[in-house]
Amino acid sequence: MTTPLIARLAEAGAVDVVCTPAAAPLLANNPSIREVILYDKRGRDRGARGFVRLASVLRRNGYASAYFAQGSVRSGMLGLAAAIPDRVGFQTSAGRAFYTTRIPSTPGAHHAARLLSLATRDPAHQPAISAPRPRLYPGARERVDVDEVLGTAAYNERLIVLAPGSVWATKRWPYYAALARELGVGARIVVVGSADDRELATEIVGATSGQAIDATGRLSLLASAELIGRAALVVTNDSAPLHLASAMNTPTVAVFGPTVPEFGFGPLAERAVVAGHERLDCRPCDKHGPRVCPLGHWRCMREITPDAVAALARRIAP
Secondary structure, rough: HHHHHHHHHHOOOOOOEEOOOOOOOHHOOOOOOOOOEOOOOOOOHHHHHHHHHHHHHHHHOOOOOOEEEOOOHHHHHHHHHHHOEEEEEEEEOOHHHOOEEEEEEOOOHHHHHHHHHHOOOOHHHOOOOOOOOOOOOOHHHHHHHHHHHHHHHHOOOOOOEOOOOOOOHHHHOOHHHHHHHHHHHEEEEEEOOOOHHHHHHHHHHHHOOOOOEEEOOOOOHHHHHHHHHOOOEEEEEEEEEHHHHHHHOOOOOEEEEOOOOOOOOOOHHHOOEEEEEEOOOOOOHHHHHHHOOOOOOOOHOOOOHHHHHHHHHHHHHO
């Protein structure tokens, strides 16, 4: 979600990004970034000594401004300790006491647009919703990794990517196997996700008589973006693959259950549609998605049928 902000800032000068080792690979090959500076706060930079070391590095670089897309107290303190004179963040962030400029966070805006407003310093002049689409830049390594996973399916086959997983249990739509049977006619189904999603992938592969490809746990996030970029369609929950699809501009069906796009994390691909149960008074029930349904019925997901999602899929990616 920060990549539109980074691109906008790069129009005015060089941009360096401080991030964790886990996040850094997603920024590889990004033409708007001069340098990625790692903050290994759980490893090499753990504790006060690591904090001081990184602050010293940033101070020597002599930055004029810092923009706090991740609004923690720790990152705000880091900007102050690095003696960066202009520190811009949201007035709702935990680290706001360390900012010199505090921007209101506009309710209802997409999070990518909210972050972009840090560059303009004026949330009243946000870009159109299609403008701040995230951008990722898979490279040669990612292309090779995807070719190895796809095998012969890398050539001349229509690919449909399914992303059945989510960290939050109630955000996992339960009918991906049935959907795979419907959409697998004339296309190769590929399942993406982490190694924790392998059981879900196994069910989908079984439903397609072994024709689907299980890519769970086999690709980095950037390589998953490369795979999604090759697909004719992605069907995903409200989870990370949705944002990868936005970055690669792949037609997307996003299934929202306990959450809603109005929280700021809906799809941004040019062709995208949301499947959601619009007639439930209890929805949304949680900003992220609870571990279990508070009312015990989980209707927000159970009552979204495979036929309905398949119809949406055929509409945006015939």
